[in-house]
Amino acid sequence: MPKFTEQEKEHIYQCMLTKGKELFIQYGLAKTSIDDIVLACGIAKGSFYKFFSSKEELYFAVLKNEEGVRNQLLSELLREDLPPKERMSSFFHKAYQLADENPFLQNVFQKGDYERLVRKLPEHLQQSSLEDMNKGVEVMKSFIRQGSFRDDDAELAAGVMRAVLMLRLHKDQLGAESFSPIIDKIIEYVSEGMTRPKEPPKEP
Template identity: 60%
Template sequence: MPKFTEKEKEHIRQSLLLKGKELFIKYGLAKTSIDDIILACGIGKGSFYKFYPSKEELYYEILKNEEEVRDTLLSELLRENLPPKELLASFFHTSFQLVEENPFLQRVFQDDDHERLVRKLPKQMIEELSKEDTERGIYAVNVLIGRGVLPKEDPQVIVGIMKAVMMMRFHKEKIGENVFPKVMEKIIEYVAEGLTKEK
């Protein structure tokens, strides 16, 4: 197996992330093979395994990168000086929009990619992903509580409510493609109003 310089390693890693992302968007996690990825990157299979033990772990790293970009944009939104209900509704709308405009994040919600990822990744990686997601959510909620946007309630419960709203994206087809935008509009309106209502 060839030895790579640090510069070559970084070049290969970036190529795997870029080409892997393109292939996952086009074919999904199940239908993209390691052979497809190494062919696109121009490397051998042994070289692939020096970077990632499986295609699922490559997918996981791409997903984390995409979520970091999304979280940065949402953090900027949370700094805006809007009335509480409007800010929370805007947060939900922007979250959905970022998924709709990101082909990779869209793919996560299609063809059971998310379910397959959870099934195939090592347990500790799934736990880490869930923990990081919850911690980011709690941090954002605490910021909003500190600003008086949200009530002083258990941040984990509020994060759970926010996750439940975002999980509606998984049920778009069951709800109905045509009616889904209107349904989400109402759910966001009701949740934003309920969470920001003065007790």
């Protein structure tokens, strides 16, 4: 197996991310093979395994790149000069818009790739996904410190946000025409419920 310079390694890695993403968009995770990926990059199959142990690991790397946009969105959410309810609603709508405009993320949700990925990922990468979720918890803690949430449980708040976003997985079951108005209502209710000021305790 040839030895690569650091520059060659970076070139091969980026090629696999780019070509892998194109193939995953076209065929989905299940129907894309490692042979397809190495052929597209013009490398030997053994070279693939110098970077990834499976196509699922490559898929996860592509997904992590796409999630960089999500992290930027979370950062923008903290900076937006809007009332808490409108700021939360804006986040949800932007997140759904990004998913609808991104063909790779559409496949994640529509072709069952997400479920397959979760089943196939090794434990250390599943842990990485958990760490990503913890980033969301930190954002929620920032909102709580700002007094934007009625509750002070950051993990619960992050879990609710994640649950709303995961509804995108069920677009086909809910129906394409019904999905948007349903999600709009859910976002409205959740945003209001999460940000409504706490009621003072009733006097006995």
